Amino acid sequence: MTQSSSPENTQYGSLWYPYAQMQNLEINLEVVETNGVYLTMNDGRELIDSISSWWSVTHGYNHPELNQAMTNQINKFSHVMLGGLKNQMTQSFADKLVEITPEGLNHVFFSDSGSVAVEVAIKMSLQYFFNQGNKNKTRIVALQRAYHGDTTACMSVCDPAEGMHKMFHGITPEQLFLDAPTGGFNASDAEINADIQKAKSLFEEHGSSIAAMIVEPLLQGAGGFNIYSPEYLNQLKALCQAHNILLIFDEVATGFGRTGKLFASEHTNITPDIMILAKGLTAGYIGHAATLATTDIFEAFLSDDPAKAFMHGPTFMGNPTACAVGLKAIEIFKRDDYLSKISNIEQTLKDELLDFEHEEIEECRVLGATGAIEVKDAKSHHGIQEYAAERGVWLRPFERYIYTMPPYIITDDQLKAITDVMKGWFLRER
Ligand SMILES: Cc1ncc(COP(=O)(O)O)c(C=O)c1O
Incomplete structure (x- = not known):
């Protein structure tokens, strides 16, 4: 092995960039400041950031009130663990999320990124059934064209044929896939029916082994901006219920206004069993995420048996600085319409x-x-x-x-x- 203290095999030295072939990567833009929609x-x-730093900077850069909210919290304590210690900031943010998300999502599990929050949702779904003595429900259904993140369980629910993780198909847990819904936001009854029939057949064949179905509601983002109908989701929820399958909405990209309502779920008339938030959760200021669950799910983890607890706890979950900026971002979102x-x-x-x-x-x-x-x-x-x-x-x-x-x-x-x-x-x- 060659040792080198200053790696020189690319012009970027030590830094390994995301989603990039480092051998021929060319980055000619260097950011030194940001303000509003501008990157300097x-x-x-000055360039207008057309994609809000991977869809997260909802309120613009260098927002004085958001800066202040973080600074205030940092001056008290920037971080404190959530294991065995409580703090008011994290509690208030959890309460606020329950208040603003669809009725019934009453419990919030924090983590540090969208991918980890998806992992949490998958693990929670499996354990929901395990805790009830059902060890058969071990699989997840996802949509073709889906993108749910880059960690192992996330990769298993990304599009297996076209997605960026297809190389790992067959190595990650084997999941089930449904054709992506067609017809756009205003799909006809016939189009919705055709798509729902596919879900029906899959659930009839494999329902007893399926724990959950995960979707990016209404807008499949990194898989290619496929837009689909709220009515598909309404009908999907009924089907899931009939087959005792949990429905997970991955609102990492769609949450906090991106589809025109605060949450994409609000275009539908249902509450998912689990909902995942990240990106705009902190207005893009700092990595954080939340997995929200219904009372029914939460209660499946309550027991005299310690083994039924949810054994998960990212070091930075509920980070008070992230919660402070998230709370302020929600206040501004509402106040400034x-x-x-x-x-x-x-x-x-x-x-x-x-x-x-x-x-x-x-x-x-x-x-x-x-x-x-x-x-x-x-x-x-x-x-x-x-x-x-x-x-x-x-x-x-x-x-x-x-x-x-x-x-x-x-x-x-x-x-x-x-x-x-x-x-x-x-x-x-x-
Ligand atoms: C729908 C969806 N889920 C999950 C993720 C992963 O989030 P993160 O990049 O914070 O891990 C993304 C990221 O783009 C996403 O769009």
Whole structure:
């Protein structure tokens, strides 16, 4: 083994970047400051962040009140463990989450990232049945095109054929998959029925071995911005109930306004058994996540038998600094009527993107504060990142998708600067 104190096999030395082939990675943008929707580069350029740092910075950067909320907490204590110690900040945040999420989700288990919160949800679902003496329900159903994170159990419920973790299919726990629902937000009864029939057949065949079904409600994000109908979820819940299967909503991406309501669940008339929150939970200030469960689930863990306890406890769960910024972010979201800002964003995205056509484009889709252009061939957006940066916008397309999920404080002109770049790319002289 070669020892080297200053690794020189890439220009980035010690730092290993995410989702990147390090051999030919080129990063030319260096952030030195942030403010509002802007990222300031070391050469002084200011770029509008069109994707809110992986969809998390809902309130914009360097928000004075959020900064202050964190600073206040840090000055008391930035962190204290939740094992065997209570603190008012973490308790208040849990209470607030129960208050604002769909009726019935009464218990909050904190963790440090979306992926870990998904792991928690899966483990909780399995143990819910184990604690009741049912050891047969060991599998999870997910949707094709799903993305639920990068850790092992998460990988097992990501799209097994097209997803970024397909290399691990067959090594991670083997789960069951359903075709992704079709027809968009306003799918017809016939389309919904066809999709639900597939769930029905799968549940009839395998129901006794299925503990839970996990979905990104209404908007499949990293799997390709597939938008689907709330009615599909209403009917799915009834089916799950009939087969004693828990329904998990992974609202890591959809939560905190991204689909036009505070939670995507609010477009439906059901409460999931488990709901997962991260990203916007702390307005993108610091990694944190929450897995919420119904009383029915929580009570399955109450017992005189210590072995029925939920044996999980990330070191930083319930971190008071994360809770402080999360609480303040919810207060601002309501006080400043972020839902109306999101509704304006949705209208502009619809006006600017939905009718846009080009031979290289498959489809444009919009839901809430999310707008995506699906191209026919991923090669057709090679170079768009530089093109956008030259025009003052930070874009990060992936696979066949050029998209925006901006901070909610974005102005109409700033948003149009993003959509102009997204469309201008196709209309450029070449
Ligand atoms: C729906 C969904 N679930 C889970 C995750 C994983 O969250 P994290 O990156 O915080 O681990 C993501 C991340 O993009 C996501 O979009």
